[in-house]
Amino acid sequence: MTSGGPPGRAPGGPAVQVSQLSKVFGTTTALDQMDLTVPSGQVLAILGASGSGKSTLLRTLNGLVAPTSGEVVVLGTDVGHAHGRQLRALRRGVGFIFQQFGLVGRITVLENVVSGALGRIRFPRAGVLSYPRSLRLEALAHLERVGLDSRAFQRADTLSGGQQQRVAIARTLMQHPTLLLADEPVASLDPETAASVMTLLLDICREERLTVIASLHQVEVARGWADRLVGLREGRVVLDASPRDITSDQVMAIYRGARRAAGAQAPSAAVIG
């Protein structure tokens, strides 16, 4: 029923290798010939203003968005050219935490968590009708890990935002990932809840020795949390440093630059607004 980890992963090699990656949506260039290498086990925070390409980058890493040009190799898989079975095998090893949690509202919390195992369930119980007891037990254990086992049989849409994100984390654990991508995981939460969810996420990542790439809005959180900071502006890497070697002011510069650039580019927008 379960098979091994994703194929072709070279131990010790970089978890993510991106070279000359571009992504164009219509007339908008989201990623502009980007290069980025993330070694295994690193915790990396991506910073940047809205529209700087953070979400697009994360989504190209697990194939939710297909690159326009360039190469994306994640855990040894060439994501840009992977299809069907190969792509699903990669996604199984890559956890993804969404800003909007992405829980299915009308089913129970437990079923949401078990759905993280869909990639490794095979015929006859293909996860279409029901799930085996062993998976349900495992899901309960993950729920216990995030402190929500007593909510297992509630509908997911009855939970608060912070609880929903904890369930989403449990769902990701169900995948046994080696790489975790998080797209502004706490941007929809109030500061206090955000801090507790962030701590939980970090604890789990350290414990499981995951490679983490998280886009974040809160510069201070990122500085206290990550091994490495990468700043994006208009689809390019404009900052790449260790949080110890850099001041907050230097980090904030990537936002100021973005604002100036936006203002210079679209004078007509200012008139309309």
Place this chain on the structure above:
Amino acid sequence: MTITKSRPGAPVRTTPPWTRQRAGLTALAVAGVAGLVAGWHEIGMGVLPLFTGIGNIFRFLGQTVPPEFTGFPHIVNLALVTVCMAVIGTALAAVMAVPVGFMAARNTTIHPAARWVARSIIVVCRSVPDLVFAIIFVEAIGIGILPGVLALGFHSVGMLGKLYAEAIEQVPAPPREAVTATGATRLQNLATSVVPQVISTFSSTTLYRLDINLRSSVILGYVGAGGIGFLLNEDMGVLQFRQAVAIVIVIFVLIVGMEVVSAVIRRSLIGVEAPLTSAAARPGLGDRIAARALRSRPERPAVGFDRQRVRPPWTRERARQYGFAGGALVLVAVSVWVTKINPVQVITSARQIWHTVTLYFPPDFTAARSGLITGTLQSASVAMVATVVGLLLALPIGLLAARNVTSRWVYRCARAFLVVVRAVPELILAVVFVVAVGLGLVAGTFALIVGTVGFMSKLIADGIEEVSPMPREAVLSAGATRPQETVTSVLLPSAPALVANGMYMLDVNFRSSTILGLVGGGGIGFLLSQSIQVLAYRTTGAIIISTFVVVLLIEVVTSWVRRHLI
């Protein structure tokens, strides 16, 4: 900051600028009024024949009392068969509509071409009246229940597929993306992130269709598709009015009963608080009763958490849902058993059905050329006049039936009146009006007016009850009078929805007017029944295709208006 600067000297614009949309809508409105006036003259419409014919109605009604229940067990038996026919037909439609719906929905289709095919199936099934399907199937496999089931099934695929697809398109995207990101296959993803989100809407839509199909199945009996309509047609044919009225009473009880039952189930599936989204699926009397019966009682406190429990506990909610799902399956099985339908017969007679369909091709437009154009125009006129007059009558009735506008007793009387009006099939109304004003278009128009009033008043009343009280208070506190307040904050905001629903009604009425021809309601339906009687298949084919084109045309205009008005 300056927002816009008008050129100096240019007059300041105080009305919205002319866009193509606005020009189009205005042109349509003008065309509509012109069509209404022309249609009125074409039909020879007037209120006078109703007054002169009122004596006829009373004479006719005099012949129907007291109702004669001599064959009562037989009537009830046939009524049950009719219910079974509606149940199986709806189940068949639901099974066929699920794949159609998934292929027609933008977010779940496998390919744009598949989407196009699915949407074509939906349009064709919707615009060919169930009566026409019934005629074809009766021709192919003989008189009986099965052709009725197939007719209901195929016609309902149109509406169900359309509403299923709309429900699927409303499923939020983030959970689907999240499940994709876990490495799930497409089928697993649909089962996990789409099906749970749409299943209650699907069920409630299907139940609503069951209501409609029960009404239609009465009519299908007229062309030999079995059930109680068959008996009604026989009794009317030999002028056994007292027995016919007994049948009408049974039908009436059936329809009201079904509305209540289906509403109770819909309530408990969707939950009392969630509104139905579709314009066609509004809460009715049954919903109100259900709301009262199911008024949410506090659930028992959650059972103590059991570490080894891997399945949800049996709460009342969960038990109810499984109960209804099981009940539905049992109901369909029992219906098949009662009606002794042989599903294999569909397969064995597939060639016969195909052969019958080919009889209608190529359509022969020559035989009825002038008649076809006149007939289509007449039916369009009937639909137009009935829709507008019905809408005008429905406005005050709808206001009276809105809880937040009238007093409690007026509200109750108006609602009861609407339930009664809605429960009488249009075909029976048409028969009564034919008796009153004679054969022809006017009788058909009156029947459709009554139907429109029943349907639209309810929509209007429900719409008004949903109007938010806040703008009303705001308008009142600005110093407006009561009538001013009703117009600005109740009527005007609901005008676009009213027009859109009116367009939908026009579509429905045109399709109905093809059916009313069967009992002397005139128009294209009269041609249809004539050509069927003389077995002029290819002429029938031509009539069906003309109907199809008109319905399609109305559908295109309607969807354009809906898009730009709402």
